[in-house]
Amino acid sequence: MKITDKSIAYESAGTIEETRLEKIHNVVFEDSITASKMVAQEIAALIREKGKQGSKCVLGLATGSSPIRVYDELIRLHKEEGLSFRNVITFNLDEYYGLSRENPESYHYFMQEQLFDHIDVLPENIHIPDGTVAPDDIEDYCKSYELKIKSAGGLDFQLLGIGRTGHIGFNEPGSHVNSRTRLVTLDHITRVDASSSFMGIQNVPRKAITMGIGTVLVAKRIVLLGWGNHKAQILRDTIEGEISSEVPATYLQRHGNTTFILDTEAASELTRINTPWLVGTCHWTELLKRRAVIWLSKQLKKSILKLTDRDYNAHDMSDLLQIEGTAYDLNIKVFNTLQRSITGWPGGKHNADDTYRPERSQPQRKRVIIFSPHPDDDVISMGGTFDRLVEQGHEVHVVYQTSGNIAVSNNEALKFARIARQYSSDIKTMDMIISELTEEITGGTSSLPVRNLKGLIRREESLLATAFLGLPESNVHFLDLPFYETGQKKKNKLSSVDVQLMTEIIKKVAPHQIYAAGDLADPHGTHKVCLEALFAALEELKDHKSLKDCWVWLYRGAWHEWEIHEMDMAVPMSPDQVIKKRLAIFYHQSQKDGVMFQGDDPREFWVRAEDRNRATAQQFNKLGFADYAAIETFKRYRFR
Known part of the structure; x- marks a missing residue:
């Protein structure tokens, strides 16, 4: 493993503690934001260095969620610090076969939207595989793509992400080390991971054009980005495992100038960390x-x-x-x-010695905010604790941060639209909604009336679920944070308006407890943005009287659970409570069958929740504790 000056440059900001088990140089950062800025700085330095030499800088670029913050920083460097891209030639790794460059899910569209439209790169210097090439012309086209890279002088820098199958580009398991640009068939897992973008796996292309492993390996410098705990296992297999075509990313062990840039969650399975x-x-x-x-x-x-x-x-x-x-x-x-x-009193037990309890005994009746990113995360992730808090007399408020409208399928909304038409005085609008819902939409933006209908479906489901748990409607709040309301999978960036809505509800309730989603593995990224909104609000209000006596508890459960060593509070559930939580989840009928954004877990959300809560209880029992039916766990977040 060769470590270059470029690799060592990350050491001041990240953590480098490689062991004998690690075969690829890697640096671990606290968060992906800091890490992405460092990668962008390396790219910028290379562009400037090449510019001083009067030569072209040839970049291999990736798509997907991983490089977005790198591109954001490059745009900032261009606009605020004068970084020019006029000497840059780019080659993208891949493209879905069958998608035109105008398709919102194509990588042409992605790159223009995320980077090229905002910098001064020359259009003739941009190269992205063409997904519309005729089948008979594919072989010649791919050879031509390779020749263009060679004619440009080869890749000076290649940016990569990694898929859960270990693919780089679209080089799926089985790819040969000497493979070059070609048409490939996508692995089922890769298509599942992309299904949320295409509004269902049935709309995901089955083929793609990709640079080959051999194409990537001749790059002079390679940086691979890895974010989130859902990538942790494949990153461990890649960094510590043997080279194998079944994990194509392991071929990077043969490259002498590669660095993996990871956040703490993505690195969590590495032996030196785990x-x-x-x-x-x-x-x-x-x-x-x-x-x-x-x-x-x-x-x-x-x-x-x-x-x-x-x-x-x-x-x-x-x-x-x-x-x-x-x-x-x-x-x-x-x-x-x-x-x-372990406590049956998540809001604290009144008149009890709380020296060794996870929560304070005072005040007896606490004001509680449960922040829920989507209109069902509250009951899915902490339905049992929610029930306990209400039953034990606390003033509970549920705050739904987004409408969740995009997660309602057209078929589900169509049922309600047809019923509403029978009673509506605005037949013209209802007919327009019904017409739109019957069309096949794979990437466009839904109209406002359709989004409103889908949002109303989720809102009413939430009100039924919270009422079932004994919460008055006056204690249920819908923020509809603007960052989410785009009508498509791609969301806006978090804004001051989003944070202001969060601060206002916190000041209004003045909570003693806040519960919020700390599960960042949702395939949509909404949980992460909602948590960032909370952290920004807490930072703004940390000295405000509304947070004078407030503790913050983070829950997981929809996709992952806290490891037992991580959690600070465990709330047991009785068999009856498990059933009650299940029934509360059932009120979210639009999310029960055929979930739009399933992630990599095929089970329905209520099954996931029960299985995870039961598994947590079983883990406690095996460690020597009482045998509970189920347990929900929480980690305390100290914001001051």
Whole structure:
């Protein structure tokens, strides 16, 4: 593994602690925003260096969500710092076969919208595979694409993302190391991952034109971006595994000037991060101690209190015992920490000693805000806790951050439109809505009346679900944050208006508790933006009287659950509560069958939720705790 000056440049901002298991140079950043800016700075420096030499800078570019913030920073550098792209030649990795450049889901469209329309790159220097080439001409076209790269002097810099199959570009499992630009058939998982963009997998193209592995490997410099915990396992396989055509990204191990730029979640499965005691000396924080003890318990299938000195010594944790004393001392310490996190009183237990409880006992009746990115995340992710808070007399407010309208399928909305037509005085508008809903829409923008109808469907479902849990309608709030209201999958950037709506509801309620979605793996990205909106609001209000006595709890559950060592509060659920949570989810009927944005999990949301809550309870039981039917977990976020 060759580490160049370019690679080392990231060291000041990221973390480089590679071990003998890692075969590709990688740098881990706290977040993708900082990391993306660093990558953009490297690209900018290369462009300027080439410009001073009077030569062209040849960039290989990627599409998808991973490079968007890199492109945002390049645009900023162009507009604010005078970075010119007039000496830049670009070659994109791939394009869906069968899509014209005008199609909103084509990579032509993506690149113009995300980068090219905002910089001074010369149109004749932009090269993106043409998805409309006739089948008989494909072979010659692909050879021509290769020759254009060679004629330009080869790729100076190649930007990559990575798919869950380990593909780079559209080089799916089975791709040969010497492969060149060609037409390929897309893997089913790749098509599933793209299905949200195309409003269903049935609309996702089955083929694509892509640069080959061999094309990529001749680039002088390669940077691969990896964000989010849904990429963590494939990144570990790529960085630590053997080279294999089944994980095409592993071929990058053969390239002497490659750096993987990761955020903390994407790097979470790397051995040095997940189980660092297996590869070297550790700095034993309390969180890492807890993680190690739980890991050892799972490895040996022993409850925590049954672990012995010999168990720790045999698994490279003897230095931990030097710090903590005996296994007995360490086991009791970790066991007690986890035991104290388990509570049936998520709002705090009145008149109880709260020294070791996760929540305060005072005030007895707390004002609570449950922020829900979509109009069902509240009951899916924390329906049992929601129920407990209401039953125990707290003043609970649910705040739905977005309308969720895009997640209502046309067929689902059509049922309501046809019924509404029978009773509507505006037959013309209803006929227009029905006409639009019967058309096949794969990437366009829905009209405002259609979006309003779909939003109303989700709003009424939410009101029924919250009423079922005993919440008055006056305590249900719909923000309809503007960033979401585009009528298509692509959303606007978070704005001051979005943050202002968040600050206003917080000031109005003045909560003692805030619950918010910390699950960032949703395929739409809405959870992440909604969490950013909350963090921005908290930063703005941190010294305001409305947050004087407020604690923030982050939930997961729709796509992932907190690991037991990460969570700070665990709320058990009885069998009856599990059923009650299920019925609350059922009120969101538009999301029950044939979910628009399923992600990589084919189960319905209520099944996912139950399975995860049950699995969490089983994990606690195997660690030596009581046998609960299900458990929801939360992590405290300290904003000051």
